Amino acid sequence: MTATYDCIATTTLGSAQSNVTFSSISGSFTDLVLVVFIASNSINDDMFLQYNSDTGSNYSNTTLRGNGTTASSTRTSNATGARFSDQSSPTTSSSNIAIINIMNYANTTTYKTNISRSNNASTGIDAMVTLWRNTAAITSVKVFPASGNMASGSTFTLYGIKAE
Amino acid sequence: MALTYQAIATTTVGSGGAANIEFTSIPGTYTDLYILYSLRSNNASVFDNIIFTVNNSTSTYNERLLYGDGSSAASAIPGGGRTSNIQFLYTNGANATSNTFANGSIYIPNYAGSTYKSISFDSVTENNATSAIAALNAGIWSTTSAITSIKLTGNNSTNFVQHSTATLYGIKNTV
Numbered sequence: 471m472t473a474t475y476d477c478i479a480t481t482t483l484g485s486a487q488s489n490v491t492f493s494s495i496s497g498s499f500t501d502l503v504l505v506v507f508i509a510s511n512s513i514n515d516d517m518f519l520q521y522n523s524d525t526g527s528n529y530s531n532t533t534l535r536g537n538g539t540t541a542s543s544t545r546t547s548n549a550t551g552a553r554f555s556d557q558s559s560p561t562t563s564s565s566n567i568a569i570i571n572i573m574n575y576a577n578t579t580t581y582k583t584n585i586s587r588s589n590n591a592s593t594g595i596d597a598m599v600t601l602w603r604n605t606a607a608i609t610s611v612k613v614f615p616a617s618g619n620m621a622s623g624s625t626f627t628l629y630g631i632k633a634e
Numbered sequence: 635m636a637l638t639y640q641a642i643a644t645t646t647v648g649s650g651g652a653a654n655i656e657f658t659s660i661p662g663t664y665t666d667l668y669i670l671y672s673l674r675s676n677n678a679s680v681f682d683n684i685i686f687t688v689n690n691s692t693s694t695y696n697e698r699l700l701y702g703d704g705s706s707a708a709s710a711i712p713g714g715g716r717t718s719n720i721q722f723l724y725t726n727g728a729n730a731t732s733n734t735f736a737n738g739s740i741y742i743p744n745y746a747g748s749t750y751k752s753i754s755f756d757s758v759t760e761n762n763a764t765s766a767i768a769a770l771n772a773g774i775w776s777t778t779s780a781i782t783s784i785k786l787t788g789n790n791s792t793n794f795v796q797h798s799t800a801t802l803y804g805i806k807n808t809v
Contacts, residue, residue: 478809509749567743591753592696595698
């Protein structure tokens with residue numbers, strides 16, 4: 471039986487850290503799934519991805535968000551990262567979790583999109599779509615908050631899915 | 635090669651219905667849990683809630699909801715901050731279009747760890763009418779115990795109808 475869902479790499483932070491990077495990602499999968507678990511109260515800001523070390527203004531983000539009181543949607547063009555979480559002011563009792571699907575990441579013809587869901591039960595719910603305006607295959611993914619460090623115990627796991 | 639994504643258990647409701655779907659004795663050998671469901675209840679409503687609990691616990695839950703019904707979007711803290719369960723996953727009720735079932739997914743990262751358990755819920759109802767619901771829910775069970783059982787219960791003591799299904803998958807981060 472062909473394994474269609476593989477763990478490519480996983481990292482658990484042993485100390486607070488400003489970013490995590492998955493590098494040398496093989497092009498042998500069809501899609502990528504990144505699962506992020508940010509330990510309690512470690513950041514107070516948005517979270518982003520950057521692909522292939524691209525820090526340019528080549529990303530666009532569309533957000534659907536609920537904070538427990540209101541629903542809202544925002545759009546950012548020419549951003550310097552693919553935003554996947556908008557969890558400001560988390561409390562000490564809750565963690566941020568996010569599941570990010572990166573489609574057709576290895577093709578060299580189209581720009582790359584992802585869809586993400588992120589949650590913090592004390593601050594709200596996000597559903598986001600991002601675009602990276604680059605046709606290169608994604609070979610590295612950097613995960614980082616807009617400011618601050620991600621706490622010890624935070625986990626990051628990258629899965630690959632094969633369409634076969 | 636490691637089996638990364640594995641079905642732990644699956645349930646299909648038979649004739650007569652079922653008051654709940656429960657997964658018990660969940661081993662701690664995975665990293666994350668993922669549930670996919672297709673459910674319909676016999677409650678006399680178009681849409682209905684599903685009551686979600688773990689380890690038969692009736693405390694320390696919290697949730698925030700974002701939903702749209704085809705005409706507007708809103709966000710809420712359901713039940714005014716009720717802590718006895720998580721309730722705003724949606725299912726179809728008996729007054730929804732015949733033969734339509736609601737779909738949903740529940741993702742629980744780090745379910746066997748010693749941190750509080752954050753949970754992601756997505757659910758949609760189906761109905762051949764102007765209104766249907768898409769709901770995203772952030773939940774937490776503020777307990778450090780490993781999750782060893784998960785129960786989905788019909789609201790207001792109603793039953794899930796025949797052909798309702800739910801499957802529990804385990805995901806391992808073994809490289």
